[in-house]
Amino acid sequence: METYKSEFIEFLVACNALKFGEFTLKSGRVAPYFINTGMFDTGEKISRLGHYYAQAVTAHFGDNFDGIYGPAYKGIPLCITTAMGLAARGVDKGYLFNRKEAKTYADKSTLVGMALTPETRLILVDDVITSGKAIRESIEVLKNNSNPKVEGIVISVNRQEKGKGEQNALAEVADILGVPVFAIVTLEEIKTYLHNKEINGQVVIDDAMLEKINTYLEKYGAK
Template sequence: MTYKEEFIEFLVECGALKFGEFELKSGRIAPYFINTGMFDTGGKIKKLGTYYARAVQEHFGSDFDGIYGPAYKGIPLCISAAMALSEAGLDKGYVFNRKEAKTYADKSQVVGMTLTGQTRLILVDDVITSGKAIRESLDILKTCENPRVKGIVISVNRQEKGKTEKNALKEVEEILGIPIFSIVTLTDIKEYLFNREVSGKVVLDKPMMDKIDLYLDTYGAD
């Protein structure tokens, strides 16, 4: 089993990936929902970090200095990913931003490793919709010696349209000029889970697959 397949089963087992009917922030009614807030124990977040670490290594090797996570969901992601990288023999830094700047002592907008203009960062987040949180993070980093963000790694590419006919991630990627990678894509999830039992139950059968395909006929974008 590949780490991507393991990750898909992990999403299902944790309840982070569900199938049904869900109203998204965009107003769309989707037949699937991804909630990374379900990684709510030490064991789960530790394991999640290993998948981010594998994806970071796959796409960037060791050619970076640290992992950045935007507050709040990105904080445990950058820390757990850095810990997993250390266990794999890559001892890299981590850093995350404060939501509210301190007015005393250390007034830096970030917490963690020291940043310079030569620091090479990989940004990790759960999912990207509009890219607003990412742009806010980049603005913060510009005020902190302006380190170089080499790329972004998220959990799932939902392969949906953004504000145009393009894939939402590709829109954000073009706006930011930074490559974005996901641990898995919706296509990976569909192909692996269709009619497969996970924890004794088939979560993606033919009727649900038909609903997903119908939804993607309207909102899908590779």
């Protein structure tokens, strides 16, 4: 496992953004784990988050793109901090995000940030993907604003769960949109790294919790 991935997993735990227990998800599934990227709630945390997103973006796309797009609302700080993380790595790119509500005065554009052309190459960033609704809405917004090229999508964690069918939810979105989707880490990597590992004096995933996760994935999991 790459160093930035193991560091990111420990970062998720330290920020309480990755929790284990019993959580009822929007889908109605009762999961033994939950990911809440809203816990990156300080300047230092969001800055570090951008560092990890930037590493994932460059790992998969190098510098072969022009900007980072984030769907409102959670994608707004993500696209900005990712662009900052890239700049710190010597890859200076643009960023932009959409407005949920159109302005009725001055600049009435539905987008905020870098200018677009049909040749602009974008990487979309988001926290996690469940149904892909926000991403699909973003694609439509972009089509109506110069129709730039979407090269791919990067999210924080691939939960490796089924979507509406038997396929991995990320794979479903990738097939529907025709673009690759990558995650900084997968649930399998999280399980492997954290099993019986002490962080700040506490074992995050013991044998009992690992069994609960595996039982859940036997029902809802998809590689």
